[in-house]
Amino acid sequence: MVPLLALGMAGEPPQPVRLTVYGPATATWASLQRIDQTLALAGAALVLLAVALCWLQVRVGLAPLRRLEALLATIRNPSSAAQEGALVDVQAMLAAPTGRDLQPLQAELASLWEHNARVVARARAHASDLNHALKKPLALLSAQASSDAAVPAADVQRQVQAMAQVIDRYQARTFSDALHMQAAIHPATAAQPVDVAQCVAEVVRMMERLHADQALEWTLQVQDGTTPLWRGERTDLEEVLGNLLDNAGKWAASAVHIGLAMEEGDAAQPPQVVLQIEDDGPGMARHQLRAAGQRGLRFDDSVQGSGLGLHIATQMVQAYGGELSLGKSALLKGLSVRVVLPGVQAAQRPRKA
Numbered sequence: 361m362v363p364l365l366a367l368g369m370a371g372e373p374p375q376p377v378r379l380t381v382y383g384p385a386t387a388t389w390a391s392l393q394r395i396d397q398t399l400a401l402a403g404a405a406l407v408l409l410a411v412a413l414c415w416l417q418v419r420v421g422l423a424p425l426r427r428l429e430a431l432l433a434t435i436r437n438p439s440s441a442a443q444e445g446a447l448v449d450v451q452a453m454l455a456a457p458t459g460r461d462l463q464p465l466q467a468e469l470a471s472l473w474e475h476n477a478r479v480v481a482r483a484r485a486h487a488s489d490l491n492h493a494l495k496k497p498l499a500l501l502s503a504q505a506s507s508d509a510a511v512p513a514a515d516v517q518r519q520v521q522a523m524a525q526v527i528d529r530y531q532a533r534t535f536s537d538a539l540h541m542q543a544a545i546h547p548a549t550a551a552q553p554v555d556v557a558q559c560v561a562e563v564v565r566m567m568e569r570l571h572a573d574q575a576l577e578w579t580l581q582v583q584d585g586t587t588p589l590w591r592g593e594r595t596d597l598e599e600v601l602g603n604l605l606d607n608a609g610k611w612a613a614s615a616v617h618i619g620l621a622m623e624e625g626d627a628a629q630p631p632q633v634v635l636q637i638e639d640d641g642p643g644m645a646r647h648q649l650r651a652a653g654q655r656g657l658r659f660d661d662s663v664q665g666s667g668l669g670l671h672i673a674t675q676m677v678q679a680y681g682g683e684l685s686l687g688k689s690a691l692l693k694g695l696s697v698r699v700v701l702p703g704v705q706a707a708q709r710p711r712k713a
Contacts, residue, residue, distance in 0.1 A: 424462050428469065478679060485675055486530055493526045553589035553705060554597055556633050557582050557620055563601040564618060571609040576616055583621040588633040591703040592680055600676050603669035604637050604697050611641030617691055622704060632682075635699040638689035649686045677701065 365385035370378045497519040504511045564578050590597065608616045619636035677684045682701040689696035 424466075428462075428466070432469075482675060482679055485671075489672065490526065490530045493530075494523055497522045553591050554594045556588045556590050556597070556635075556704075559594060559597055560601060560618060560620055560635070563598060563605055566602075567605045567609050567616075570606065574609065574612070575614075576609060576612055577614060578616050578618070580618045581620065588620070588622045588631075589705050590633055590701060591705070592701070596676050596680070600673045600699065601635075603673040604699070607669050608637055608639040608641070608695070608697070611695065612639035613641055613694075615640050615692055617689075623700075630702055631704045633701045633704045635697075635701075637697040637699075638692045639694040640689075640692040641694040643688055643694045644686065673699075 363385045364382045365388055366380055366382050368378060368380040370376065501511070501516065501519050504515060561580060564580055568576075568578050605616070605618070617636075617638045619634075619638075621634045621636075623632045623634055674684045677699055680701055680703065682699065684700075685698045687696045687698070688694075
């Protein structure tokens with residue numbers, strides 16, 4: 361029995377007429393089935409294409425993250441890269457373009473890597489400086505013990521105290537480095553602002569007592585108007601000032617001048633505190649100015665010291681993103697040391713009449 365497909369039409373009154381036409385339905389149903397199959401295949405193809413595009417987008421879009429993941433894994437376990445004979449240039453990989461969306465993350469990772477590299481370098485320098493500083497009292501004790509079987513207790517006590525002071529100083533510097541790193545990662549934990557003028561005045565008074573037998577004239581000139589407040593560790597600032605002022609006191613003939621000012625910043629450059637330490641000593645030649653600051657380097661053994669003070673001050677200033685430079689003093693004709701430290705804010709202080 362052949363299925364039929366009916367199509368009916370009705371006429372309009374007053375003479376209603378209904379017309380019904382019958383025809384075979386097989387051809388129409390076959391056409392509808394072909395249309396359904398075409399739509400199903402097209403839908404499946406679109407779904408597969410969408411899945412493929414999503415997979416490709418994820419693969420391409422997350423490729424920078426996978427590179428960063430591989431880089432961090434290499435940094436965490438550098439021995440694996442060494443076994444494969446590959447030398448990883450961390451700075452180059454962190455500087456590679458990753459797209460606008462991942463650029464902030466890449467910048468933060470690069471900053472963290474650079475900061476950690478500075479901390480590791482400072483830790484190695486601390487260990488080397490501590491080793492160098494302890495050699496002298498140990499050598500003195502060894503020489504006394506080899507020349508005299510009964511070493512005086514006062515000499516032993518004096519050298520032991522000297523070593524203890526050295527260890528305490530480097531322990532404080534290591535703790536300061538840890539606080540500095542924590543402040544860089546978590547700004548809310550940063551140290552309270554340090555009154556630079558007050559800190560400099562206290563160190564100057566201490567140096568006056570330390571070099572009292574030289575009858576030096578110590579002068580401190582602070583820029584009028586504002587008092588610089590520095591966001592850093594007070595112990596670090598005291599360490600830098602102590603090393604530089606002690607060095608100036610050792611070489612000065614009659615006077616040491618300390619100038620304190622603040623350079624106003626702008627949108628690109630924040631405010632900076634500037635310290636200028638000058639003396640009327642012999643100063644340094646050009647080749648000495650270029651070599652000064654190297655660990656343990658001394659130009660004159662007649663003056664007591666270990667050759668570490670200027671190197672320590674330079675390392676600590678650079679750790680805060682600052683700059684320490686040497687030159688000839690225009691005021692006193694001796695050595696001039698200029699220290700620039702960022703991270704400064706100005707605070708109004710009432711002036712006494």
